[in-house]
Every structure is written in C-alpha cells, then in structure tokens.
C-alpha cells in the first residue's frame with residue numbers, strides 16, 4: 775500500500791514511511807510484528823477496501839500482565855474519510871477490554887495531527903497530556919499527546935457506542 779503517493783501522505787507522521795522502502799526492510803519489519811504477536815506483545819492488521827490493502831492498525835504496545843496497550847493506525851489518502859480506522863480501532867478496543875481484560879487503551883499522536891486527534895475523540899478517549907520530545911523522528915524529536923480510554927469508561931459507554 776505504500777506507493778509514492780502513500781509515502782508522501784504518511785511521511786509527516788510516521789518515520790517508517792520513508793525509512794522502510796524496500797522488500798527486505800519491509801519483510802524485517804513485518805517479521806518483528808509476527809514475533810511480537812507470537813509473544814502476545816503486539817499485533818498488526820491490514821485494512822482492506824474492495825480487496826485492496828489501504829491501511830493498517832496495530833497494537834504498538836500490548837502488555838497483557840499490566841493491562842496496558844497502545845493502538846495506532848494509518849490509511850492511504852484515498853481511503854480517508856470513510857470511518858475505516860474508527861471502525862477498526864473500535865473493534866480492537868472491544869477485543870482489548872472484553873476479551874483480554876485490559877485496563878486502558880492508549881492513542882498517541884502529535885498535537886498537530888488533527889485527523890488522528892479526531893479519531894481519538896470519536897472513540898471517546900480523554901486527552902491526558904503531552905510527552906515532550908518523546909518521539910524520535912528523522913528530523914529530530916517531537917512531542918506526543920497521550921489519549922486514553924479506561925475499562926471503566928468503556929463499560930459506561932458500551933461496545934455499541936458511537937456506531
């Protein structure tokens with residue numbers, strides 16, 4: 775899915791959009807997630823639209839014993855604006871809370887990434903604050919906002935909320 779147009783679209787927000795640019799690197803990256811999934815410490819899923827891979831969602835962090843996980847997502851530009859990521863992340867949130875008994879799901883985003891912040895809001899997440907210079911990027915370090923949804927809040931809104 776990361777053709778040149780997709781790469782330009784993701785590059786402002788995701789360092790791997792420009793650092794992973796051949797088959798070997800891509801394979802290594804996907805293998806890392808397969809290994810994380812085998813250890814139950816992370817997962818990645820594709821988002822498919824009419825049979826075409828147009829994006830992905832992942833548990834960047836998944837710590838079952840401490841009950842904490844972090845979700846992330848990306849889409850090709852032509853797949854934005856259809857609610858695909860909100861629906862996919864909502865499914866992951868349902869699974870994390872209902873089937874895995876997680877205590878909190880996090881979403882981290884740059885303060886200027888308004889589409890990403892809109893996803894967190896749509897999911898009923900709360901903005902907790904800013905981690906300064908926490909995100910290492912090709913051009914330096916960046917701040918990240920932390921948004922989260924707690925199990926107690928999720929029980930309040932129920933899995934059908936917002937659908």
Ligand SMILES: CC(C)(COP(=O)(O)OP(=O)(O)OC[C@H]1O[C@@H](n2cnc3c(N)ncnc32)[C@H](O)[C@@H]1OP(=O)(O)O)[C@@H](O)C(=O)NCCC(=O)NCCS
Pocket residue numbers: 783784787788846847848849850853854855856857858859860861882883884887889890892893
């Ligand atoms: C962040 C990103 C995944 C958000 O994509 P998105 O398409 O805006 O988010 P969703 O898939 O949830 O779609 C929401 C949009 O679909 C619309 N929509 C249509 N049907 C919908 C439905 N059933 N449910 C929710 N939204 C729906 C919403 O109104 C919204 O459109 P709008 O922003 O024009 O109002 C995308 O912009 C992206 O990949 N950005 C680059 C990478 C990136 O920043 N990743 C996140 C790093 S933290």
